[in-house]
Amino acid sequence: xxxxxxxxxxxxxxxxxxxxxxxxxxxxxxxxxxxxxxxxxxxxxxxxxxxxxxxxxxxxxxxxxxxxxxxxxxxxxxxxxxxxxxxxxxxxxxxxxxxxxxxxxxxxxxxxxxxxxxxxxxxxxxxxxxxxxxxxxxxxxxxxxxxxxxxxxxxxxxxxxxxxxxxxxxxxxxxxxxxxxxxxxxxxxxxxxxxxxxxxxxxxxxxxxxxxxxxxxxxxxxxxxxxxxxxxxxxxxxxxxxxxxxxxxxxxxxxxxxxxxxxxxxxxxxxxxxxxxxxxxxxxxxxxxxxxxxxxxxxxxxxxxxxxxxxxxxxxxxxxx
Amino acid sequence: xxxxxxxxxxxxxxxxxxxxxxxxxxxxxxxxxxxxxxxxxxxxxxxxxxxxxxxxxxxxxxxxxxxxxxxxxxxxxxxxxxxxxxxxxxxxxxxxxxxxxxxxxxxxxxxxxxxxxxxxxxxxxxxxxxxxxxxxxxxxxxxxxxxxxxxxxxxxxxxxxxxxxxxxxxxxxxxxxxxxxxxxxxxxxxxxxxxxxxxxxxxxxxxxxxxxxxxxxxxxxxxxxxxxxxxxxxxxxxxxxxxxxxxxxxxxxxxxxxxxxxxxxxxxxxxxxxxxxxxxxxxxxxxxxxxxxxxxxxxxxxxxxxxxxxxxxxxxxxxxxxxxxxxxxxxxxxxxxxxxxxx
Numbered sequence: 175x176x177x178x179x180x181x182x183x184x185x186x187x188x189x190x191x192x193x194x195x196x197x198x199x200x201x202x203x204x205x206x207x208x209x210x211x212x213x214x215x216x217x218x219x220x221x222x223x224x225x226x227x228x229x230x231x232x233x234x235x236x237x238x239x240x241x242x243x244x245x246x247x248x249x250x251x252x253x254x255x256x257x258x259x260x261x262x263x264x265x266x267x268x269x270x271x272x273x274x275x276x277x278x279x280x281x282x283x284x285x286x287x288x289x290x291x292x293x294x295x296x297x298x299x300x301x302x303x304x305x306x307x308x309x310x311x312x313x314x315x316x317x318x319x320x321x322x323x324x325x326x327x328x329x330x331x332x333x334x335x336x337x338x339x340x341x342x343x344x345x346x347x348x349x350x351x352x353x354x355x356x357x358x359x360x361x362x363x364x365x366x367x368x369x370x371x372x373x374x375x376x377x378x379x380x381x382x383x384x385x386x387x388x389x390x391x392x393x394x395x396x397x398x399x400x401x402x403x404x405x406x407x408x409x410x411x412x413x414x415x416x417x418x419x420x421x422x423x424x425x426x427x428x429x430x431x432x433x434x435x436x437x438x439x440x441x442x443x444x445x446x447x448x449x450x451x452x453x454x455x456x457x458x459x460x461x462x463x464x465x466x467x468x469x470x471x472x473x474x475x476x477x478x479x480x481x482x483x484x485x486x487x488x489x490x491x492x493x494x495x
Numbered sequence: 496x497x498x499x500x501x502x503x504x505x506x507x508x509x510x511x512x513x514x515x516x517x518x519x520x521x522x523x524x525x526x527x528x529x530x531x532x533x534x535x536x537x538x539x540x541x542x543x544x545x546x547x548x549x550x551x552x553x554x555x556x557x558x559x560x561x562x563x564x565x566x567x568x569x570x571x572x573x574x575x576x577x578x579x580x581x582x583x584x585x586x587x588x589x590x591x592x593x594x595x596x597x598x599x600x601x602x603x604x605x606x607x608x609x610x611x612x613x614x615x616x617x618x619x620x621x622x623x624x625x626x627x628x629x630x631x632x633x634x635x636x637x638x639x640x641x642x643x644x645x646x647x648x649x650x651x652x653x654x655x656x657x658x659x660x661x662x663x664x665x666x667x668x669x670x671x672x673x674x675x676x677x678x679x680x681x682x683x684x685x686x687x688x689x690x691x692x693x694x695x696x697x698x699x700x701x702x703x704x705x706x707x708x709x710x711x712x713x714x715x716x717x718x719x720x721x722x723x724x725x726x727x728x729x730x731x732x733x734x735x736x737x738x739x740x741x742x743x744x745x746x747x748x749x750x751x752x753x754x755x756x757x758x759x760x761x762x763x764x765x766x767x768x769x770x771x772x773x774x775x776x777x778x779x780x781x782x783x784x785x786x787x788x789x790x791x792x793x794x795x796x797x798x799x800x801x802x803x804x805x806x807x808x809x810x811x812x813x814x815x816x817x818x819x820x821x822x823x824x825x826x827x828x829x830x831x832x833x834x835x836x837x838x
Contacts, residue, residue, distance in 0.1 A: 249638075251765075293822070300778050302585070302638075304824050306765055311818020317811035440636050450583060470658050475650030479643040483629065487637045 178441055194488050197434050199452045206459040214466050224344060228412070230458040231350040232405040234451055236425055236431040238357045239401030241450040242394050244433050246374040247442025248301035250395065253402040253429055255312025256283045257422030260406030262316040265325045265416045272331040280403045286312060290393065295391035303327020309426065310313060316418035323417045336411030346408045353401070358447040374442030431457060431478070435485040527831045534827070535774045535790035550804040558800065559679050566796035567689035570789060571744035573767040574696045575737030577788045582733045582773050583713040583780025584630060584637040587740040590763035591648035592619045596745025601663035601755030608670040615742040622648055623738020627731030642702055645764070652757060659757045665750060675750025685747045692740065695738055697785045709733060713780030769817065770795055773824045
């Protein structure tokens, strides 16, 4: 490493910056937890912790897919619209049973992901533009499918998925946790994960090294679409209604924020799964803290903006020299 | 343009040995370049012709006035976005800034026309400048910086309006209200202001040192910097302009609606980006025109109008059509620009 030749004080500064970059988000979550435990009434009550976890779960699920896409030096703006699409498809096929309905909703998300992936991998569009089209069109399509209406969900199995516990943990939280572990495993321990990170680091070099660039990109975007659709299904089950006009609004921003705050650089080549989960938790805790202490929503948004800027400033790629 | 010059030299050197062999590909190449630059205009003309034939009420002057005034606010926002994208950046904050500009203008309109314009311009210009400084000086990705100011501006707006509970009204018959509602020859004043903004924007981009520098920075930041261009300053100016224009558009819209509506502008940044991209400006920076953006905005406005004409159709179809349109345009553009580059 070139840093070895630099004088000692700047090495220390680099090291501090790097620790902040990697562990800053965990430290921030810990600080917020301690602060709330001391100063917020009823924060440690089981019901409150449950609420926080249930609320953050859809963001975590979407952010996991987003982290994979960002790892390939991409971005997916269409996730919120995919949630709406899944929410619209779900009640249409509930007549055939819960499993087919959920599978079809996921399939819709994967189809959107496949289109995004094709545009990025084969046509070689910039990810922002490719996914912008489905951001615009996806929600419109969802509204057309749903006839612009909110539909109540009466299916008991689906409602159970939204509201019930397994071993004392809400199903949504359990799904989010399992997915986080699975994604972490894929990134760290599988060929696919290593290829994904390599492509994000340098697409041309990966191509020359014989990696299946197109296939990996395609699969990544399809996975992101499937995750977003799953989040849409779970959120719909929890709300007990399918509302394609409202569900997943601004979700793309929340997910990107969670990923970036969690230390995954937008320039690709690295995926921090645990950091992403912590990033989503951090934003959720921050919002809850501000609201619990009677600070208005406007303040919460401004604080969120500052946190994003600080996180990116800390994590920004230092230019060589 | 710089590369037309290199094209000419290539032709000169090749002209002697194989005059026939070169001429044919050059013509298709020119056609591709022409289509890429004016494709939006061609599509706009076709769409307008079809709409006029299919819908009897489409071609009426009233409807033309409608499309023009409805497009004028997005047009002003998209003009700023064009500059940002040509410089190689992106500005996601314009939707929030648009709404903020409207609320500030409505708030200040009680003191007269000038404060109603100056307050939003000052605040929105400041937000733009901060975006620019963070992008240019702190070297943070434009996407994230402007994402943060999207949230920040919306938060500021909510703080001013007590969480959206207060709606500021523009005094009736004030000069400011007239600016938004008055008409001249059928077209509303905002239409003329938007056209004027585009004329000025086009001149600045094509005919001034600053405009050419914006192209240079977008084409290659390192090369521009080595050429001695003040890259950071140019970027700051570009984001400043985007903030100012978004705030101005918001103020005009508030004047037209007689109030500062807090829920406006959500998703507007993506409409603006879509219009710019449809207009032939490349998102990688370094190429693009304001006239293309104008065509892109009008195209989106015309599609919306056409879908409104089919009364039975849900307005959600509009976003489906716009999204499909965006994909087609961008894919075609990508292939066209590729044939040019390979040669």
